[in-house]
Amino acid sequence: MDTGDLAERVKAGERRALARAITLVESARADHREAAAELVAEVGKAGQQALRIGLSGTPGVGKSTFIEAFGLFLVEKGLKVAVLAVDPSSARSGGSILGDKTRMEQLSRHPMAFIRPSPSQSQLGGVARRSREAVALCEGAGFDVVLVETVGVGQSETMVAGMVDLFLLLLAPAGGDELQGVKRGIMEIADILLVNKADGALRDVARRTCADYAGALRLLRKRPQDPEGFPKALLVSAVEGTGMEEAWAEMEALVNWRRDSGAWDRTRAEQAQHWFEEEVRHGLMRRLTEDKALAARMRELGAAVAGGERSPAEAATEILSRLG
Numbered sequence: 135m136d137t138g139d140l141a142e143r144v145k146a147g148e149r150r151a152l153a154r155a156i157t158l159v160e161s162a163r164a165d166h167r168e169a170a171a172e173l174v175a176e177v178g179k180a181g182q183q184a185l186r187i188g189l190s191g192t193p194g195v196g197k198s199t200f201i202e203a204f205g206l207f208l209v210e211k212g213l214k215v216a217v218l219a220v221d222p223s224s225a226r227s228g229g230s231i232l233g234d235k236t237r238m239e240q241l242s243r244h245p246m247a248f249i250r251p252s253p254s255q256s257q258l259g260g261v262a263r264r265s266r267e268a269v270a271l272c273e274g275a276g277f278d279v280v281l282v283e284t285v286g287v288g289q290s291e292t293m294v295a296g297m298v299d300l301f302l303l304l305l306a307p308a309g310g311d312e313l314q315g316v317k318r319g320i321m322e323i324a325d326i327l328l329v330n331k332a333d334g335a336l337r338d339v340a341r342r343t344c345a346d347y348a349g350a351l352r353l354l355r356k357r358p359q360d361p362e363g364f365p366k367a368l369l370v371s372a373v374e375g376t377g378m379e380e381a382w383a384e385m386e387a388l389v390n391w392r393r394d395s396g397a398w399d400r401t402r403a404e405q406a407q408h409w410f411e412e413e414v415r416h417g418l419m420r421r422l423t424e425d426k427a428l429a430a431r432m433r434e435l436g437a438a439v440a441g442g443e444r445s446p447a448e449a450a451t452e453i454l455s456r457l458g
Contacts, residue, residue, distance in 0.1 A: 137173045137176060140155055140158075140173060141155075141176035144173075144177050144271060144274055144275050145177060145180055147275050149248060152272065152275045153250065155177075155271050156250055158170045158173060159174065159267040160264045173271075174271065177270065177271055180274050182273050182276060183273055184216075184269075184273040184277050184279055185279045185280070185299055186282065186297065186300070187282070187299065187300045187385070188284065188291075188294035188297070188298035188300070189284070189303075190283070190291045190294065190302075190303055191303060191305065191330075192306070194306070195304050196304065196306070196331060197304055198283075199373065200304055200330055200370065201219075201281055202238040202239075202241045204281075204372075204381075205238070205241040205247055205281065206240060207378040207379075208382070209241075209244050209247055213246070213278040213279055214247070214277045214278045214279070215241075215246065215247045215248070215278070215281065216275075216277040216279070216280045216281070217238070217241070217247070217249045217250065217280075217281045218268050218272070218281070219250070219251045250268065269297060269298075282297065291303075291323060296405055299398065299401070299402075300325050300326070300385055301323055302327075302328055303320060303326075303327050304330050305328065305329050305330065305347065307329060307331055307332070307343045308339075321350070325360075326364075326365060326366050326384060327351070328367075328369075328377075329347065329368070330370055330372055332344075332370060332371045332376070333371040333373055333374045340369055344368065345367075351365050351366070351367060360391075361387075364388055366384055368380060368384065418457065428456060428457075431453065432453060435449040
């Protein structure tokens with residue numbers, strides 16, 4: 135495979151080349167992994183940056199509808215938008231619904247937009263391990279905004295927060311009891327909370343819900359690296375398309391503040407270091423599974439640990455010593 139040619143086509147903004155490149159980075163084949171690393175490095179030499187936005191929310195909150203409405207709002211402003219929608223995969227077959235593209239019919243047809251549904255491949259929390267590389271490819275292809283949607287379960291929010299510049303949490307209008315159901319950990323990483331479905335009969339309920347969340351945010355945390363007033367809770371309606379202008383203005387304000395304060399560069403550097411360490415960890419685990427002797431010893435030690443014959447730390451020390 136000529137990764138150099140593919141990289142040039144990606145940097146030229148060819149959509150088919152970008153789709154092929156993302157397929158390559160999602161592959162688990164050893165030869166593909168090597169080619170993918172070369173490709174991402176080559177594309178990254180252009181030094182292009184996009185605004186990376188993570189988005190999560192519980193099923194039924196209207197994530198796909200919101201992304202389509204928000205994406206159309208952004209492309210109307212002349213921005214190129216890429217959407218990486220990570221779908222839940224079957225734990226048994228690895229199959230994936232991959233329905234986001236059909237749910238975002240208008241956005242998927244827009245020449246300034248690119249939508250890529252990717253199976254989570256049983257990764258922790260439903261975030262595809264190669265989503266970070268896919269984001270980098272979209273940046274290199276000249277997209278201005280990259281939206282990364284999570285499946286909204288488990289630890290996916292934390293993982294996405296480690297690869298984006300802003301993290302949005304989409305919420306539905308609900309009573310006060312629902313506020314107790316939102317995990318504190320998610321509230322702590324969200325930069326902006328968006329209460330969706332603020333329209334029709336739910337408009338007043340949404341207003342009250344938004345006020346409740348705003349109060350909760352003031353009580354929960356204030357991050358010293360963020361300007362006064364953040365994180366914020368805002369109202370939006372994906373159906374009516376309202377609230378998008380205000381939400382985008384707040385996103386830009388926060389991003390500009392972080393750029394001016396140096397927080398943007400520090401965060402990007404920390405994220406890069408984190409994903410380097412993750413690659414090392416995955417590489418070590420791959421060696422353990424690919425080396426038949428090591429894999430057999432791992433099984434033996436696992437049984438010994440389960441039976442109480444060896445301590446976990448002792449068994450791990452033996453395996454690590456064999457890696458040399």
